[in-house]
Amino acid sequence: MDDFAAANTSASIDGIRVDLRHWIGGERIASARTFADLSPIDEAEIAQVAAGTAAEVDAAVAAARAAFPAWSALPVGERSAILRRVADGIEARIEDLARVETRDNGSLIRSHRRGVMPRVALNLRAFADYAEKQLSHPDMSVRGHRERITYDPAGVVAVITPWNAPLMLATWRIGPALAAGNTVVVKPPEWAPLTASLLADIMHEAGVPAGVFNVVQGTGADAGAPLTAHPDINRLAFTGSVPTAAVIARAAAPNIVPLSFELGGKSPLLVFEDADLALAVDLAVEQFDNAGQVCLKAARMLVHSSIADEFTRRLVERTAGLRQGDPREENTDLSALIARRHFEQVSGFVERALADGARALIGGEPNRELGGLYYRPTVLVDAKPGSEILTEEVFGPVVTVETFQTEDDAVARANDTRFGLAATVVTSDPERAERVSHALHAGTVWVNCFFVRDLEAPFGGTGKSGIGREGGLWSFDFYCDVKNSVFSPNGWRNHG
Structure with a gap:
């Protein structure tokens, strides 16, 4: 590990400049230490990335907590408009995102250009649209009473993402979490962390307020562990292996944090x-x-x-x-x-x-x-x-x-x-x-087909393949506290 103060704060990845620092509270934050990011294409080091610890995690969660009241109070239409601008920014940078992620995790450039990165934008746009459609229910009448169902944002969401499709699988969780009014702290994979940093730039340029979206880079032991055990996290979404999920579940259990796990398969x-x-x-x-x-x-x-x-x-x-x-x-x-x-x-x-x-x-x-x-x-x-x-x-x-x-x-x-x-x-x-x-x-x-699914349909596994379902209304069920309010016609004072 190198002293980060002496290292460059950014790197050129196949011609695209990527900031190697964390994104916390709307600012770039350096760490005292770094970790080496190696490309699977040739096992060459492509960057020394800021390595977060409990200190950076605490700062990111605090920034997300501070930003939550204002972000959650925005009308859903205003939040959705901002997320659509994020989607526009992703679409404008598909080539940059494709080249960086290809270098970082070895996935095919043609897949990124034609499918993966357009889907990243769709993850934001689709959930922005769906939030406007589904986060308000018409009132119901029950025995002369008025009954209302509302989706209240849960608070701060931790998103821990895998290396095989880091940006696509991150935004699959980030999209509905932000659309519902939550704030987010992302821990990208240490084996492919770089496109999360580009996403932070795009979020900022699109007008996402400071603290609403945060990125803490680092290893699972140094950054992931304090995030999963943090007492101010309200939801935790993880994609990865069964053994790691078991560790996360144990860490989150004392805080009674609802979990969404998308794990392995056979x-x-x-x-x-x-x-x-x-x-x-x-x-x-x-x-x-x-x-x-x-x-x-x-x-x-x-x-x-x-x-x-x-x-x-x-x-x-x-x-x-x-x-x-x-x-x-x-x-x-x-x-x-x-x-x-x-x-x-x-x-x-x-x-x-x-x-x-x-x-x-x-x-x-x-x-x-x-x-x-x-x-x-x-x-x-x-x-x-x-x-x-x-x-x-x-x-x-x-x-x-x-x-x-x-x-x-x-x-x-x-x-x-x-x-x-x-x-x-x-x-x-x-x-x-x-x-x-x-x-x-x-x-x-x-x-007679494969890998076909509407974003409004549920996704998740049985057995050791995970906990819960996400997609469409299932995502909002997870990232929100669903409230039922019943109003009686009796007891009102005359305000006329």
């Missing part, structure tokens, strides 16, 4: 004998997106035995055609894993699976031509039932193929997991689609 893709095989293979290949570092990824292919050979042959053929390399190139399909520690974890999963009898039809090893953190897309077969590779989340470019004989067998295998984030079903039988989607234990089931 999602199945069920391919029935009547499936459109070309569509099934297309959906299977999609699971290598972001080098498999996607919580929703269908890592377990469950294929009817009658079509398994053909499905697997086509999947291997398509996987062989994926282009792995620098994510800043438009024609790259697959990039590197996020960090050396994660690379070793993914490698370890595959090595143990192969030692336990599984076979790699393709991949199964690092990409030695590229070196670094590049791991070849991998298709495994013959894994033993109940083995680690079939039950634990690998979070890398690794899928397994198993076969089944009957519909009941397919559902039983799909549900044989402690996770329940999502599932995908490929079938041409509408009645089967209804039966199977109903029987699957998952927060989201896609039939």
Whole structure:
């Protein structure tokens, strides 16, 4: 660690200037220490970022607490107008955001330009619009009484974000929290912190008042831990791993803070004998997106035995055609894993699976031509039932193929997991689609499609995949205290 006072306060990331300090109370705040931010593309250091501690967390929470009364008192239309300006600012800087996040976490530049960063803007715009529509209910009449339901903002919201899609998943929580009238403290991931700093600039330029949005960078131990245990936090949203969620839950428990957890998955893709095989293979290949570092990824292919050979042959053929390399190139399909520690974890999963009898039809090893953190897309077969590779989340470019004989067998295998984030079903039988989607234990089931969801629909998982639902009114249920006021026609004094 370096003395931050002697370090530059900003860095040029592929030509875009990024401030490396915290954003607290409408000001840039330095720390006494920094941490190294390494790019997964080449493992090179790209910045020394301010490393927050309990002191910066206290300052950010205090700033958010001080800003809360005025922000929450703004009419929802005024808050929404400001958030739409933030969305405009994001859209104006899509190229900058795409280039910085690609360098920072290794995701594909083309995905950022065409999908991820436009969705970041949509997260703000959609919840701004939805707040105006849903945060006021018409009064109801109950036995001659007037009954009113209101959504009161909860207070200060802590948002702890993951490295695989840091800005998109952050704004998925920030959007509804701010639209509802809360103030926010964000702790971005230490492995990909930089676009949160750009978002702070955009928030400021759009007129978000000081203290309403705050960013404290740093490690989980030094910045995340004091934030999750802070007594002045009113809501806490986290996306990440199950073990980390358990630590956060214990830290937040003494303060009785409501939690929203979006955690891991071991999602199945069920391919029935009547499936459109070309569509099934297309959906299977999609699971290598972001080098498999996607919580929703269908890592377990469950294929009817009658079509398994053909499905697997086509999947291997398509996987062989994926282009792995620098994510800043438009024609790259697959990039590197996020960090050396994660690379070793993914490698370890595959090595143990192969030692336990599984076979790699393709991949199964690092990409030695590229070196670094590049791991070849991998298709495994013959894994033993109940083995680690079939039950634990690998979070890398690794899928397994198993076969089944009957519909009941397919559902039983799909549900044989402690996770329940999502599932995908490929079938041409509408009645089967209804039966199977109903029987699957998952927060989201896609039939003959993948990754399609309206922002007003609920999102979340069952089992170890999380706590709660967000999206649409479910978000406002979480980020607000829902109040019911009943007014009697009796007892009024004559004010006429």
